[in-house]
Amino acid sequence: MAVLASTLRSSPDYEANRAAALDALEHVRELAEVVLAAGGQRSTTRHRERGKLLARERVDLLLDEDAPFLELSALGGAHDPSETPGVGVITGIGPVSGVECVVIANQPTVKGGTMNPTGVTKQLRALEIAAQNRLPVVSLVESGGADLPKQADIFVPAGRIFHDLTRLSAAGIPTVALVFGNATAGGAYVPGMSEYTVFVRNAARVFLGGPPLVKMAINEDVDEETLGGADMHARESGLADYLAADEHDAIRLGRQIVADLRWRKLGPGPSLAADEPLHDPEELLGCGPADLRRPVEARELLARVLDGSRLEEFKPLYGTTLVTGWGSICGFPVGVLANNGILFSAESRKGAHFIQLANARDTPLLFVQNITGFMVGSAYERGGIIKDGAKLINAVANSTVPHVTLMAGASYGAGNYGMSGKAYDPRFVFTWPSHRIAVMGGRELGGVMSIVRRGAAERSGTEYDEDADAAMRAEIEELIAAQSHAVYATGRVWDDGLIDPRDTRNVLGLALSAIHSAPVQGATHFAPFRM
């Protein structure tokens, strides 16, 4: 198999790219600090004083010792100044008793553990990942219910959480709820819809309506423990399957429940040599473009991610701005499609061909996006670039092998779609700090709008206000820049996580391992290809 060579260090852009990446990561570190503060010192101290574990400590204890945790949407909400990054719920994938599970943990120390709109999005995404990849779900429940001022953005979509939980269950995917504290009203349906429930004695309180509401509704005086305490649910209502002595006991029981699932992954295990890349992954910092007009050779990135830096290229001489080929990550075979410039007709046809081969071979696909779009211009339109782009999008959309998409650089226009962007149901999307995403670049968009408006002014015979035009262009450029930023994208949960480029192989390995919990089966039918 061919081994990729590297000339990265001799690239004039390497140092600039690396510096920009480190700069961006510093910003990520600041955001992560806020996420890890879990609501701040005062809130966490008070929580601890009640003898409770922090949500992250619960997750750590639930996971196997020294196991990795692929946190999902970790910086969710980072785009919105009215939300706390991380939004008060931890979601991710990690091994519990040797079984990769989706873990969803409320953070009662963040804004009282209330649910906000991005929190709902995060949870639904985690449940979607569980369903697509056939991963058991363990919920660590302690929630203060909806953030009431934002209830309009929460109430309707949040219902889907309970829908998804029971659909998982129906699909044979186990669901476990460990209840550490309050789970009121809608929240009560997390244990309600879960297959196994563990309630912590003297701490779990689960009821549809709390004492004040009960008093209001039926004038009954009742305390919380009597109304929805763990003892009551374990002995009388039967909502609690296991009564735990304390939080540690609950987590121990949760781990035992998962161990007793006798879970078997249905995808093939890692089957190829999982040796480290030959080239230093540290240099991945220089593989993301600081300036989108100066793309980085895609093979340099692949040489630091693929096992042994091995890539057997498919059609290396044809459609050269799209690199396609076979390799593996942490022993899992993958087909790779990586942008190495804008997409032309040949690249689109090559990509569509390659995706069909991967489906015929039941091989997962890795898309590496660094794409400013499909080529425009009359020659290309005449050459049928839309027809060819349609072939690629047809292949991507109807492919049933798992896709993992890495947003390494630009993701503009229909290039995003042709390279299995978020809307095309990739199993996972991970983002580098150098990533930019939009329908087109801010400068281009401002320019386009200027041309359109100028044309309209000419047609109506009015004088075009050049000052207003400049202001408009600057404003658009600024807005697009803000909304196409990697942190904005990850805050919106357009991806599953903003990652340190140096962690890429590890993250992709964890994602591929989780993916193989479900069978890997290629499509037998695509839509008719427009020839």
Place this chain on the structure above:
Amino acid sequence: MSEAVPIRTLLVANRGEIACRVIRTAREMGIRTVAVHSDPDAGALHVRAGDVAVALGGSTSGESYLDQAKILAAAERAGADAIHPGYGFLAENAAFAEACAAAGIVFVGPSPEAIRTMGLKDLAKARAREAGVPVLEDAEIAGDDRDEWLAAAEPVGYPLLVKATAGGGGRGMRLVTEAGELADAVEGARREAGGAFGNADVFLERYLQVPRHIEIQVFGDSHGNVVHLLERECSIQRRHQKVIEECPSPAVDPELRERMGETAVALARSLGYVGAGTVEYLLDDSGDFFFLEMNTRLQVEHPVTEEVTGLDLVRLQLLVAQGEPLPFEQADVVASGHAIEARLYAESPAGGFSPTFGTMWRYEHASVPRIRYEDGIDSGSEVTTFYDPLLAKVVAHAPGRVEAAGRLALALRGMRLHGPCTNRDFLAAVLDGADFLAGETRTDFVDAHPELVEPGSRTPLLFHLAAAVAVSAHRRRATAPVAGHAPPGWRLLPGSPGRRATWREGDGESLELEYRLAASRLTLALEGETHEVVLGELGADGARVRHDGIERRCEVAVGPDGSVWVNDSETQSVWRQQPRLPETDEAVVSGNPVASIPGTVVAVHVAVGDRVESGQTLVVLEAMKMEHGSVAAAAGVVEAIHVEVGQYVEAHAKLVTLSQDGSGE
């Protein structure tokens, strides 16, 4: 002059290292060997060393290795024509030597008469005096007149020792520093001697304050030849048992050696002594020496004599037992270099040298050159409390004393002894100590150096902790069923806290630590301090641990109970990780007894204030013609009873309130 009778099959009536030692030489000489064993020793090393083995049955020494009839029956069954008794057990039992002769079996040792004579302290001393051997002033104690006792003590002088006539091993012995203590000491010694030996006779003997223990190895054959094989110094003793022995003694010059040797030979000659024997002396700082006793057997510490003389004493014993003459004369005995032996015991020096026991699941030598090991166990051996806890003897022989001590200490420190506590650290600390190296060795050595009992670790514990933590994490990752490729405890968010764990070294305090392990770098936060450690060649069984400019190769092994054993060339430590999620007592979640079904109370078995045990029936209900007992889930005190006999209760109704012990609920 007796005819030479070759020994073809030798039964070794012993266990442990000495059985292995005798079997080794016998096999070298082409002699078939028979091992014997008790029930607990069925899998022991010496049993596997013999060509055949015979089970004696029984567990205690009395039921097995001391049972003469069983030993003789085993010899007959296995076709043995000779018995080597080793040391201890039947080695100095004249009756057994006679029984062997009666059964036509060669007893590898001196005549029953010599054994008997030297076995009685007063008789032995008299014979020594007759043979011109210097003896300590002594006096007989007879009758119950205390004034007579005081008068008898007068010529002996104080301090003096009250000793049991039939004694040994320090039993029935009392030190008396002034006349006022004499009466109590005599009575106490009589009581103890009577209990231990069935003979309450005691005598008084002059006591040397801090002498050295020097002994002369003698050898005689049935052709009238008697030689001595130099001295051994065995002053380092604990609980009256030698732990470190050496040859030659740093306190014996050639002239003294010659005098001591000559007197020892004279005593042996006077006994018509055949075989290996040892004449023990006390030597004071003025160079005067006094007869202590004679041991009519091979000594535990014989290897140091072998190393220095180049002779095989077991071979000589067997030759002589076959009636052959000693193959050399006194003038041929030449000393070369210096040899030191350390006795490795399963015992706790810090716990007053009390014996320890358990499975020694890993027993391995250090990679130190030219060390002689006399092993009594191997990996997996069970150390029981039935017998002497000697595990092995470790011997170093070098041109000089300091070199021998240094090499022996290195060997001891580097041994992998994964199992019950041993005296290894104590031994190494003695050997490395300035006083030992200066030859300042007297019988009070151990008492005078209490700091050696818990010498502390030469390797800072951090190295071993780092090795234990890193290797454990590495092992967990390597055996993880999924996602094994990921670094230990990897987290996506930068600045995430490290993994938390609680470890405990031996019986020490629990250490709460936080660690991060990435590639070869371990960051360990411990008691408010953060340590950076670099790990080379991290694998499932160790790493090169570098910290603070020093690198140590740390070997890590995990015991069957999950204990983590770390060895470097200087120290061993054992670590246990506390479970992250300890099992909770089931009872805690069972809560107070409630009615499991609706029914009528037919009996209440407790009253308020009663202390109840877990599982005790508190209340009996009847429903559907069946009785249902409601039991206490945990021990506690009855705080309230909510029902009475005849009352009908609903399901889940609270029957009794128990306060759990100490919880105050």
